[in-house]
Every structure is written in C-alpha cells, then in structure tokens.
Amino acid sequence: MADTALAPDAQVEHDPHATSLGVSHEKLGMWVFLGSDCLLFGGLISVYLLNKGRIGPDDIGPEDVFDIPFTSVSSFVLLLSSLTVVLSITALQRGDIRRTKIWLLTTAFLGAVFVGGQVYEFTAFYREGLGYTTNLFGSSFFTLTGFHGVHVSFGIILLMSMYIRAARGKLGPAQSEKLEIVGLYWHFVDVVWIVIFTIVYLFPQ
Amino acid sequence: MTATAHPVEAEDHHEHVSDWVYIKIALILAFLTAIEVFTYFESVHKMSDELLIIVLSTLMVVKFFFVAAYFMHLKYDNAIFTKMIVAGMLIAYPVYCVFAFAMGWLPGWNVFVKIGLMAIPPIVAGAWLMFDWNGPKEDTEAH
Numbered sequence: 001m002a003d004t005a006l007a008p009d010a011q012v013e014h015d016p017h018a019t020s021l022g023v024s025h026e027k028l029g030m031w032v033f034l035g036s037d038c039l040l041f042g043g044l045i046s047v048y049l050l051n052k053g054r055i056g057p058d059d060i061g062p063e064d065v066f067d068i069p070f071t072s073v074s075s076f077v078l079l080l081s082s083l084t085v086v087l088s089i090t091a092l093q094r095g096d097i098r099r100t101k102i103w104l105l106t107t108a109f110l111g112a113v114f115v116g117g118q119v120y121e122f123t124a125f126y127r128e129g130l131g132y133t134t135n136l137f138g139s140s141f142f143t144l145t146g147f148h149g150v151h152v153s154f155g156i157i158l159l160m161s162m163y164i165r166a167a168r169g170k171l172g173p174a175q176s177e178k179l180e181i182v183g184l185y186w187h188f189v190d191v192v193w194i195v196i197f198t199i200v201y202l203f204p205q
Numbered sequence: 206m207t208a209t210a211h212p213v214e215a216e217d218h219h220e221h222v223s224d225w226v227y228i229k230i231a232l233i234l235a236f237l238t239a240i241e242v243f244t245y246f247e248s249v250h251k252m253s254d255e256l257l258i259i260v261l262s263t264l265m266v267v268k269f270f271f272v273a274a275y276f277m278h279l280k281y282d283n284a285i286f287t288k289m290i291v292a293g294m295l296i297a298y299p300v301y302c303v304f305a306f307a308m309g310w311l312p313g314w315n316v317f318v319k320i321g322l323m324a325i326p327p328i329v330a331g332a333w334l335m336f337d338w339n340g341p342k343e344d345t346e347a348h
Binding site: 021022023027028031032034035036038039042043045046049050068069072075076079080082083086087090180183184187188190191194195197198199202203204 | 297310
C-alpha cells in the first residue's frame with residue numbers, strides 16, 4: 001500500500017516534466033529566488049533611507065553629488081533593455097533564431113551601457129570626495145547601487161551564455177523557457193532599478 | 206489521495222502576446238519615467254514633500270506592476286507565481302517601513318501620513334492580487 005502511494009512521487013523524481021503544481025520547477029525556483037532577492041533589496045533600501053540624512057553639516061550629501069539628468073538616461077537605457085529581452089523571447093518562441101541573437105546582444109549591450117554609466121557615476125562621486133567610508137550616506141548608497149550593478153553584470157553574463165547557446169544551435173523554441181527564466185531575472189533587475197531610481201534619486205532629499 | 210499523488214506536466218501553453226503590445230507597454234513606461242524625471246525640476250519642487258513622495262510612489266508602483274504583469278508575464282502565467290512574489294512583498298514592505306519609522310525615518314511627518322505610506326501600497330497590491338487571485342491560467346488539471 002505504502003509503495004503504491006509513493007509511486008507518483010517517484011514518477012515526479014524521474015520525469016523532469018512532471019510536477020504536482022502544474023508549473024515548471026525551474027521557473028518556480030526563479031520566482032522564489034526573486035522573492036528572496038526582494039527582501040535583500042528591501043533591507044538595503046531601508047538602510048539607505050535611514051542613513052542618507054545622517055551626515056554632518058559640512059559632509060557631502062545626496063544633493064551635492066547626484067546628477068539626475070545623467071541617471072535618468074541610464075534609467076531609460078535599462079527600461080529599453082527590458083523591451084529588447086522580451087522581444088528576444090518572442091522571437092525565440094517563433095523560431096526566429098537570428099532575431100533572438102540580435103535582441104540578446106542588444107540587451108547585453110544596453111546592460112553594459114548601464115553598468116558603464118554606473119562606473120562613471122561612482123568615479124565622479126569619488127572625485128567629488130564621496131568615498132565608500134566617507135559617511136553613512138556614502139556607505140549605504142554605494143552598497144545599494146553597487147549590489148544592483150552586480151546583479152546587472154551577472155545578468156549580462158546570463159544573456160551572453162544564452163547568446164552562445166543560440167549561436168551553437170542549442171537554443172530553439174523547445175528551450176524557450178530557459179531564455180524566459182533569464183528574462184525574468186533581467187526584468188527583476190529592471191523593477192528593482194525602478195524602485196531605487198525613485199526612492200534614492202527622485203525623492204526629496 | 207493527496208494532491209502530490211497526481212503529478213501533472215508543467216504548463217507549456219503561454220498566451221503569446223504580440224511584439225506591439227510589449228512596445229506599447231515600453232512607451233507607457235517611458236512616459237511615466239519622463240513624468241517622474243519632470244518632478245525633479247524646481248518648478249515642481251514647490252509641491253510639498255509629502256505630495257511629491259505620494260506622486261512618485263504611485264508612479265513607481267504603477268511602473269513596477271506594468272513590468273511584472275506584462276514583461277514578466279504574471280498576467281498570463283499561472284497565478285502561483287504572482288502569489289509567490291506579491292505575498293512576500295506584502296509582508297516585507299510594512300515590516301521594513303515599521304523598522305525605518307522606528308529608527309527615525311521622516312521624524313517630522315504626521316503619524317497618519319506615515320501609516321498611509323506604510324499601508325496604501327500593500328492594500329493596493331493586495332486588492333489587485335485578490336482581483337486576479339485565480340489568474341487566467343488556473344486550470345492545472347492533469348492533461
């Protein structure tokens with residue numbers, strides 16, 4: 001009797017497509033990861049909000065260093081990359097490998113432009129006297145935006161790995177879920193930036 | 206028999222959305238971002254800080270949900286993904302807010318405005334979640 005009851009579970013274990021939830025395990029795993037990442041960024045944003053005002057009267061604060069027009073352009077670039085990654089997924093689902101590769105490369109390029117902009121911004125802040133240990137604002141700002149930059153960089157690596165798979169003929173419509181999962185990660189990086197851009201840069205200081 | 210005794214194949218039937226829909230969503234997001242950036246100009250800064258934060262927060266939440274619903278396919282996918290991410294955020298957001306307020310964030314603000322800032326986003330998200338709780342793809346019967 002017990003053996004009979006266990007049989008379906010054994011089937012789940014051996015058949016990668018069988019799932020008791022009716023959804024892909026890989027995709028569910030990515031959503032669970034994204035949920036946990038929300039908590040990480042939520043914590044970092046809270047710490048930033050607490051620390052940004054805890055500076056001395058002569059210390060460098062947000063209003064001394066932020067360049068909103070420049071960061072706005074970066075935000076538009078990252079927003080555009082969310083569109084290009086979704087276009088790569090739809091192209092793959094249609095079986096259009098050539099366009100998939102083009103949109104993947106475009107997305108990776110836009111991500112690289114965003115990271116490059118962040119490196120430029122960090123360098124400019126440093127030259128203006130705001131280092132990682134200058135004050136609490138600097139520490140929390142660099143930690144928050146730096147973590148986001150690391151996420152974008154990792155996303156670029158994922159996108160390029162998908163590009164290489166496509167170039168080697170190992171990514172077709174049947175494997176579109178793999179690209180969809182990478183796309184989920186990329187969109188998550190975008191939505192986190194939507195929150196960071198508003199709270200860190202645009203909220204009144 | 207428990208539910209686990211009926212494993213079913215993972216869903217593989219997405220509602221395919223045309224590229225034009227995604228382009229329209231991207232244009233809406235760009236427009237909302239442009240409004241956000243516009244608030245940076247001094248003329249708009251004549252608004253009170255409270256009002257500015259409420260406007261920016263609303264725009265931020267709308268953009269967030271556009272990306273999550275369309276680009277991340279939550280609108281078309283199985284509702285369990287939506288439950289997974291939104292339920293976590295519904296719990297996390299007030300916790301972080303209470304922590305931040307307790308540690309002295311926005312010390313001069315009226316307590317009712319603080320409660321509103323803490324409660325409105327989860328209420329809006331919760332209402333949306335309840336409205337779309339079952340999702341359009343809930344039919345996970347065995348094929």
